[in-house]
Amino acid sequence: MSGLVLVGAGTMGVNIAALALGHGLPVTLVDLDTAILDRAATGIRTALRHGQLMGALPADTPVATARTTTDLTSVAGAEVVIEAVTENAECKAKLLAEVAGLVSPGTPLVSNTSGIPIDELAGAVPRPEDVIGTHFMNPTYLIGTTEVVRGPRTSEPTLRAVTVLLARMGRRSVVVNDSPGFVTSRLLHPMINDAARLVQAGTATVEQVDELMRGCLGHPTGPLRTADLIGLDNLADALRVLADRTGETRYAPCELLLAKVADGHHGRKSGRGFYDYGKVLS
Template sequence: MKNIAVIGSGTMGNGIAHTFAQFGYAVTLIDINNEALDRALATINKNLDRQVVKGTLTDAQKQATIHNITRSTDVKTGVSEADLIVEAATENLELKLKIFKDLAAFAKPDAILASNTSSISITQIASVTNRGDKVIGMHFMNPVPVMKLVEVIRGYATSDETTAQVMELSAKLEKVPVEVNDYPGFVANRILMPMINEAIETLFEGVAGVEEIDTVMKLGMAHPMGPLQLADFIGLDVCLAILKVLHDGFGNPKYAPCPLLVNMVMAGKKGVKSGEGFYDYSNGIKEAKVAAKFCS
């Protein structure tokens, strides 16, 4: 594989493009408009500069990485020469199904179609394509250039050959690929999201405040980041979407999203991306802030 296309230039998409380009792959980054692509390239530049300052990358390597990225607002043209296409759009089933229908029509017959979905069924995504054997999940962790794990998800029809290729490719990116089967939330979010949801329930019920809950988990469980801060970092809307997939997929009430999480997302408090979630980021610093009216 030499040519990679990444669909979606948000937090995950630009991180995936950055990582592939850094390791010498020709990357086409695709989004619906040039404004989104401008923001993505600015983010990639900033993150590369951070690597240069830390000494993990030379300036020449930074320039080579940027040179390896081409931008496009046309999916048909952008994916036409790709050996691997990684979809990194919003965690929305209808949107992903539409994208994969288009990819089945526009991509080369031997191209692998991967989704960076964090919870949605790879088997369901593959069902709208004409190549279920070549559809697979590549769930990168955020921030992609830093985090080592890639959760590689096999759909019902994913072939051994496709799985082996993606496992090998992930290793070439200096990631640690872990193969898992296709069930709601896979492994990472099936375990993580109930923990985050329980932390929100603990806040909702007034057991402790935001900083207190996060401090207990950081100091008591050696977590690098508390669950409420982590939820802000992931995006509260993303957490809610994943919990809904788990709840619908298993039919188990233990996955039901906390009412506080639902209310905050409806109110537009989505975490870091919106400037406010369980913490307020609007002044450039992190301050605990949850409206008391949302809590029991």
Template sequence: MTITTMGVVGAGQMGAGIAQVAATAGLPVVLCDLNEAALERGRASISSSLSRMVKKEKISQTDADAALALIRVTTDTAGLADVDIVVEAASEDEAIKAKIFASLDAVCKPEAILATNTSSISITRIAAVTQRPGQVIGMHFMNPVPMMQLVEVIRALQTEDTVFRSVQALAETLGKVPVDVKDAPGFVANRILLPMLNEAMFCLHEGLASAEEIDTVMQLGMSHPMGPLALADLIGLDTCLSIMNVLYDSFKDSKYRPCPLLVQMVDAGYLGRKTGRGFFSYE
């Protein structure tokens, strides 16, 4: 199946980024969110990102305008009825995703592929809530989507080979590098990344060094472009906690125990960049 149109559910940081790269590649996109204000923020974020790319001479103004024109926004999932693939990019909550996939299954055309951008949740369980489990797949983009090349392509136990090949080809069309990854908690990227971020949080929690000093160690000592605590703020501390909980609940191994400081900060509403405060201040 050749994919020529895309739907994206969720107009947050990841959903807006996915819509942007699809439109930049010339695909008409339907960006769907239940919240009108979220759609407005998503569209503004895309416009701002495209403007930065124009200033950096990565694309022309004509190309930026054309990409923005290819994105249609809606609060009604019925607007996704005719797209070839829908990529869900909602909150990292299995119950929310299951509800979305059941809804998409009822709305989308029979041959449509249903993909999830989940960073840790079982694709097999998500597929099982639909009447088309063979057409469900994981398509995990990295953040920020317009800049990062990797896409983890994760087959559910039920995913058909033709669907996998179509999604691999789509990732390449979007200018990404697809990597075939097994359906397991955290997949590969977050199975490695999140425990590292969590350990940096334990270093802070135990008073080994300040947040700035911990990030400096990793940047200057390990050549990381961004320190782990700043990266956690960018990802969103609530998302970090959700992924750590998936790993801990799945493996029952104490090495995946979320840092108490992370839990406390999420409880306080300090979620990182999106709230203006996390391990660093962004106000």
């Protein structure tokens, strides 16, 4: 598989790029901001080193070449396009519509989203059968399973092309049907929100919540440390999607989470979230 183009060079774009490159798949990374692309190049190198040290990337596969550009027309000729821009339905739909006008019919258009319904995004393009969703977890190069979301209009060839690509990237695909939040976010994000509410109410500290979830219920990291890894801004956006699309107010991000986002405490990527990491991590 060649001709993978990623649009969006933020945290998830960097992670997905590192995963593909580490499995020998060349990547073109597109973003409108050259400063973001410069940071992404550093982030990809860091992710590759980490993945290699953890034994999560194949040691016998040469790392492929990444090309960065601000020119969206670079998607022309792509075999698969993955958008990994901000978790905003309007922004994603607008981008997918632009990309659809630049690629050949039948090119899979993949939205990497934690919960925006895929058919909602597919309605913005002339060939909705080309649109499919993925929900890569962070850090993508360490987590071996990827949630794949098939919309009601997603075609079999689109699904097949994406699952083949994921297999080439060493990922196991679990294909689910379209729904706000799909499976992982629908279960995980409200749990994190409730954990933050317990801290907000003074029932327990951040450390106590995570310690109980790890020690008593077997959660590998604890929900609030997991939230820092996801990114608190991304988490708040995903919870708003759930609340808006389901009409259930329990999904609305709690006050403590919103306050941290407003203060710029977005988790590991900013150096501080529910925990203090001492410095901004690249």
